[in-house]
Amino acid sequence: MRLAFTSGELSLAGMRASALAADFGTPLYCYDEQTLRQRCRSLKSLVSLENFQVYYSAKANGSVALLKIIQSEGLLADAMSPGELLAATEAGYDPKDLLFVSNNVSTEIFGEIAQAGVVKCCVDSLGQLSRWLKARPGGRAVLRINPAQGAGHHQKVVTAGKVKFGIDPALIPEAITQAQALGGEVKGLMVHIGSLFLDPEPWLKAVDWLLAIAEQYPQIDYIDFGGGMGIPYDRSQEAEFPVAVFGQALEARLTAWMDKTGRRPTFAIEPGRFVVAESGVCLIQVQSVKINQGTSFTGTNLGFNFLIRPEMYGAYHEILAATKAGEGSSTNVVGNICESGDYLGKDRNLPALEEGDLLVVRDTGAYGFSMASNYTGMGRPAEVLIGLDGQARLIRRRESPEQLLQNQIY
Numbered sequence: 001m002r003l004a005f006t007s008g009e010l011s012l013a014g015m016r017a018s019a020l021a022a023d024f025g026t027p028l029y030c031y032d033e034q035t036l037r038q039r040c041r042s043l044k045s046l047v048s049l050e051n052f053q054v055y056y057s058a059k060a061n062g063s064v065a066l067l068k069i070i071q072s073e074g075l076l077a078d079a080m081s082p083g084e085l086l087a088a089t090e091a092g093y094d095p096k097d098l099l100f101v102s103n104n105v106s107t108e109i110f111g112e113i114a115q116a117g118v119v120k121c122c123v124d125s126l127g128q129l130s131r132w133l134k135a136r137p138g139g140r141a142v143l144r145i146n147p148a149q150g151a152g153h154h155q156k157v158v159t160a161g162k163v164k165f166g167i168d169p170a171l172i173p174e175a176i177t178q179a180q181a182l183g184g185e186v187k188g189l190m191v192h193i194g195s196l197f198l199d200p201e202p203w204l205k206a207v208d209w210l211l212a213i214a215e216q217y218p219q220i221d222y223i224d225f226g227g228g229m230g231i232p233y234d235r236s237q238e239a240e241f242p243v244a245v246f247g248q249a250l251e252a253r254l255t256a257w258m259d260k261t262g263r264r265p266t267f268a269i270e271p272g273r274f275v276v277a278e279s280g281v282c283l284i285q286v287q288s289v290k291i292n293q294g295t296s297f298t299g300t301n302l303g304f305n306f307l308i309r310p311e312m313y314g315a316y317h318e319i320l321a322a323t324k325a326g327e328g329s330s331t332n333v334v335g336n337i338c339e340s341g342d343y344l345g346k347d348r349n350l351p352a353l354e355e356g357d358l359l360v361v362r363d364t365g366a367y368g369f370s371m372a373s374n375y376t377g378m379g380r381p382a383e384v385l386i387g388l389d390g391q392a393r394l395i396r397r398r399e400s401p402e403q404l405l406q407n408q409i410y
C-alpha cells in the first residue's frame with residue numbers, strides 16, 4: 001500500500017484516511033491495486049523459463065476482486081477448499097488451470113472438486129491419493145513430499161519434519177504403484193517448507209532436494225516448490241526477501257537440472273503472502289485511551305477476531321497514526337475482545353492519541369481478512385480496493401448482525 005503523510009493526515013494510495021473511514025466505516029481492510037499488480041509482475045519475471053509457473057495461494061486472501069487482478073496479471077492459483085475453488089472460478093479461473101492442495105479432505109469434497117473440473121490435485125497421504133483417483137478415474141496426482149527440514153517465522157507454520165503434512169519420500173514408489181492400480185498416474189511432486197522466511201537458503205535447499213528426488217522418476221512432469229517467501233513486517237529490523245537473487249539461483253538450478261536430465265517438466269511455486277500482504281492495510285479507530293496500573297493502553301476497534309496474526313503467532317504489524325502527527329510516547333495498542341491477550345502491538349511509539357483518531361495497521365493483505373472470524377458475534381469488516389484510477393471501491397460489504405443469524409435454526 002502506498003502511504004504518504006500530507007496535510008496532517010495519512011493517505012492510502014492517494015485516498016485520505018478520514019475520507020475512507022467516513023465513506024466505508026472502520027475497521028476497514030483496504031487494498032492498493034497498483035502495489036498488488038507490481039507484486040504479481042515481480043513474480044511473473046522471477047524466472048524467465050517458459051515452463052515456469054506461479055500459482056497464487058488463495059488462502060492468503062481469497063477476495064474475488066483481488067483474485068481477478070491476480071488472474072489478469074497471469075498468475076495461476078491454488079485452492080484448498082471448495083470455497084476457495086468457487087472464489088477462483090468466480091474470478092475467471094478455469095478449474096483445469098487450478099491446483100487443488102488437499103489436506104485431510106473428505107471423499108465428498110474430492111468428488112465435488114472433480115465434478116467442478118479440477119484435474120490437478122496435490123495429495124499428502126496414500127489414503128488421500130486413493131480417494132482422489134477414485135473421484136477422478138484416470139486422473140493425475142501431485143504428491144506432497146515431506147522434506148524433513150522446514151522454515152518459517154513460527155513453529156505453527158513450519159510444514160516439514162514431524163508435522164501432519166506430506167508423504168515420506170520412501171513411500172513414492174508405493175504411491176506410484178497404487179495410482180497405477182487405480183488407473184491414474186502420479187505426475188507431480190510438491191514440497192512446501194513453511195511460511196514467512198526472508199532468507200532464501202532453506203528454500204533453495206528444498207529445491208535441490210526435490211529436484212534430486214524428481215530425477216529418479218521419469219514420469220514426473222510437474223515439480224512444485226511451494227510458497228513461503230516473506231515480507232519484512234518490521235521494516236526497522238528486517239530486510240526484504242531478495243527476490244532477484246532467489247530468482248537467479250532458482251533459474252540456474254532448473255536449467256542445470258534440465259540440461260542434466262534432458263527433461264522439461266513444468267516447474268512451479270505457490271506464494272501467497274508475498275503477492276498480497278503489502279498491498280493491504282487495515283484502517284481502524286481509537287475507542288479509548290487510558291493508563292492502567294501505570295501502563296498506557298490505546299483501545300481500538302480491531303480485535304483478534306478480525307486480525308489474528310499478533311495473537312496467534314506473536315506477529316508484528318507496524319501501526320501508524322493516520323490523523324495525528326508529532327513526537328510520540330510508548331503505548332500498547334489493543335483490540336475490543338474480552339481477552340487480555342488481545343494486543344495489536346506492544347510498546348508502540350505513537351503521538352498523543354484521542355478517541356476517534358484513526359490508525360493504520362500495515363501489511364494486512366495476507367492472512368488478515370482471510371483468517372477473520374465472527375468471534376464475539378461481530379460481523380467481519382468491509383474491504384475496499386483503491387483502483388488504478390485512484391477511486392476506492394467496496395469489494396466486500398461489512399457483515400451485519402442479521403447475516404450472522406441467517407444459518408441458525410431456532
Ligand SMILES: Cc1ncc(COP(=O)(O)O)c(C=O)c1O
Nearest residue numbers: 057195196227228270271272273
Ligand atoms: C501448500 C501451501 N502452499 C502455499 C502456501 C502459501 O504460503 P505463503 O503465503 O507463506 O507464501 C501455503 C501456506 O500455508 C501452503 O500451505
